[in-house]
Amino acid sequence: MTDLPPKLRPAPADPAATRRYHHGDLRAALLAAAEDELADRGMEGFSLRQVAKRAGVSHAAPAHHFGDVQGLLTALAAEGFRQFLAAQAAREAVAGPEPDAQLVAAGLGYVDFAMTRPALFRLLWQSERPDFRDADLGQAAGAAHQHLVDQVMAAGGGSTADEAAVWAMAHGLADLMAAGRLDALRTLPDAAREAMIAGILRRALPQSAAG
Known part of the structure; x- marks a missing residue:
């Protein structure tokens, strides 16, 4: 399709993006990482720990924000x-x-x-x-x-x-x-x-x- 809306989310593999996770909008970064994790692993492989790893933050960060x-x-x-x-x-x-x-x-x-x-x-x-x-x-x-x-x-x-x-x-x-x-x-x-x-x-x- 043409004129597709951009995904507008940081690439977890980008070190600069990972740094932004720590002092930027952590909640938005975790949501972006969660979407990437869901796309790569599906619902069965989805976990808070893997989302945190992908975002480059403490494993406790997703639980702190989302429970x-x-x-x-x-x-x-x-x-x-x-x-x-x-x-x-x-x-x-x-x-x-x-x-x-x-x-x-x-x-x-x-x-x-x-x-x-x-x-x-x-x-x-x-x-x-x-x-x-x-x-x-x-x-x-x-x-x-x-x-x-x-x-x-x-x-x-x-x-x-x-x-x-x-x-x-x-x-x-x-x-x-x-x-x-x-x-x-x-x-x-x-x-x-x-x-x-x-x-x-x-x-x-x-x-x-x-x-």
């Missing part, structure tokens, strides 16, 4: 939903102002996020480890859902079926592509792939916008 593994994954999921919205916003910023164009752009951002950050994508929608009763995570997840609702309504839809159709189409594409499926689509040149994805997303638009 336990669930606390860290919950905080990572909350940040993930904010980054998910940022990926959509990046697409929306360069799309037309019409509600249908904005809705399609949000769908492209959905796919961007899944393709560039598949481990985080799976944490948000396929894992039971984060605690969605947490206030910060609940607010972040709620904001992501409300964005969908607002866009569907702006495009002329208002029913649960409209919301479900748009969400299912965007999420299904994102999930399949992040999993390495849809090879015929994945192997297209960037511009052609984007155009095809946008065309597919338009099939789920509310009738008033699609027409």
Whole structure:
């Protein structure tokens, strides 16, 4: 995909980045290390000790900030939903102002996020480890859902079926592509792939916008 939102996180292998972990924003650094650890080792190999090692800090640092593994994954999921919205916003910023164009752009951002950050994508929608009763995570997840609702309504839809159709189409594409499926689509040149994805997303638009 083109114009993908940058990951904006330090590389743990960079000594300068490791030094920043000690006197910069340690919480953000631990979240970045946690995402990298999740991507490399998966949920089964994920541990606070390994996150601390990757970040170059004391093994007690993650526990001090997040309590336990669930606390860290919950905080990572909350940040993930904010980054998910940022990926959509990046697409929306360069799309037309019409509600249908904005809705399609949000769908492209959905796919961007899944393709560039598949481990985080799976944490948000396929894992039971984060605690969605947490206030910060609940607010972040709620904001992501409300964005969908607002866009569907702006495009002329208002029913649960409209919301479900748009969400299912965007999420299904994102999930399949992040999993390495849809090879015929994945192997297209960037511009052609984007155009095809946008065309597919338009099939789920509310009738008033699609027409």
